Amino acid sequence: MNIYNESQKAAKIIRNLLVLIRPKKGERTLQNINNVIRQLIDSRAYEMKKNMITVAFDLSHGIPGTMLELEQIQVALNNILSNAEEAVILAGERRKIEIITRHRRGNVEVVIEDSGQGIQQDYIKRVYEPFFTTRGRGRGTGLGLFVAYEIITGHGGEISLSNRTEGGTAVEVKIPVISVQQWSEIKRQIDKPQAPSQDYKGARALVIDADAAQTKALSDILVAEGFLCDTATDSAGALDALKKGTYALLLMDLDTAARDNRRLYNSIIAEHDYLKDKIIAVSTDWGTIEARFFLEVTGCPHVTRPVLHKTLVSLVRVMLT
Numbered sequence: 001m002n003i004y005n006e007s008q009k010a011a012k013i014i015r016n017l018l019v020l021i022r023p024k025k026g027e028r029t030l031q032n033i034n035n036v037i038r039q040l041i042d043s044r045a046y047e048m049k050k051n052m053i054t055v056a057f058d059l060s061h062g063i064p065g066t067m068l069e070l071e072q073i074q075v076a077l078n079n080i081l082s083n084a085e086e087a088v089i090l091a092g093e094r095r096k097i098e099i100i101t102r103h104r105r106g107n108v109e110v111v112i113e114d115s116g117q118g119i120q121q122d123y124i125k126r127v128y129e130p131f132f133t134t135r136g137r138g139r140g141t142g143l144g145l146f147v148a149y150e151i152i153t154g155h156g157g158e159i160s161l162s163n164r165t166e167g168g169t170a171v172e173v174k175i176p177v178i179s180v181q182q183w184s185e186i187k188r189q190i191d192k193p194q195a196p197s198q199d200y201k202g203a204r205a206l207v208i209d210a211d212a213a214q215t216k217a218l219s220d221i222l223v224a225e226g227f228l229c230d231t232a233t234d235s236a237g238a239l240d241a242l243k244k245g246t247y248a249l250l251l252m253d254l255d256t257a258a259r260d261n262r263r264l265y266n267s268i269i270a271e272h273d274y275l276k277d278k279i280i281a282v283s284t285d286w287g288t289i290e291a292r293f294f295l296e297v298t299g300c301p302h303v304t305r306p307v308l309h310k311t312l313v314s315l316v317r318v319m320l321t
């Protein structure tokens with residue numbers, strides 16, 4: 001690989017990641033998804049023509065507008081579309097992409113289908129991982145679908161990939177329709193400074209974390225909400241505390257490599273069945289195999305460090321009501 005490619009790749013990484021952290025994040029405008037698609041295709045028309053790719057549209061009429069962060073959704077759809085282009089180019093002859101939009105069950109849906117070679121079943125789950133790419137060294141950054149996933153789920157939506165029966169891949173994006181009024185109500189809720197509710201006055205919480213500073217950060221949040229907070233630094237301490245008291249909530253840090261987190265989780269559930277839906281897992285990195293496996297097996301609600309007051313409290317609210 002040469003320096004030009006390297007710097008192109010670095011620029012692409014930065015462009016992709018910048019969009020996730022732009023200060024403008026949160027500014028939404030009413031958009032018709034069909035227009036977003038048309039603009040996107042216009043911006044890529046030259047490249048597509050050059051690569052002899054034909055695009056067919058099945059854009060539903062009367063699709064309602066929805067509040068979107070336009071620039072972000074453009075990036076997400078662009079990343080999906082460029083994957084489709086790469087797939088049809090790789091597959092050769094019949095280079096066809098079809099874009100379908102529809103309004104269904106409160107969502108606007110966009111499906112981008114390609115006549116490429118399809119996608120291996122065991123990749124389907126992994127494509128959203130940052131840096132997952134099959135494009136060979138120095139080609140893809142593996143950030144395209146990671147960023148698309150973050151943006152779409154950030155809009156409360158979903159993305160999924162599947163193989164089409166007639167060959168090729170279909171990428172389906174669903175975004176909930178949110179009206180201007182609904183969005184202003186949501187924004188009001190988000191922006192409202194959250195006074196500690198003290199809703200949980202007297203309820204006990206246990207934080208299991210080997211790191212004193214991290215423990216303090218978590219218990220400060222819980223105490224502000226009225227919890228009485230105990231802490232344990234290891235598995236033995238945790239099991240001991242659970243023998244002595246009854247807890248409304250348990251926060252379990254997964255970053256301690258020395259501990260077998262799944263075994264601890266299983267012991268807790270085996271001995272204290274009532275805690276089944278009361279455990280929140282905390283980690284800095286959900287990308288590791290252990291962390292992903294833990295979530296897969298336990299189905300535990302989870303938060304990412306650094307844990308924000310608002311995030312933890314909203315989760316606790318959902319769990320404890």
Ligand SMILES: Nc1ncnc2c1ncn2[C@@H]1O[C@H](COP(=O)(O)OP(=O)(O)OP(=O)(O)O)[C@@H](O)[C@H]1O
Pocket residue numbers: 012079083084087114116117118119123127132133134135139140141142143144145146169
């Ligand atoms: N339409 C598709 N058809 C077949 N495979 C796909 C398709 N879209 C994505 N993939 C697979 O998912 C992987 C991850 O896609 P992603 O967009 O995240 O990264 P990338 O395309 O490899 O790199 P970059 O987007 O930075 O160029 C791809 O390498 C490819 O294997």
Ligand SMILES: [Mg+2]
Pocket residue numbers: 079082083140143144145
């Ligand atoms: Mg890509």
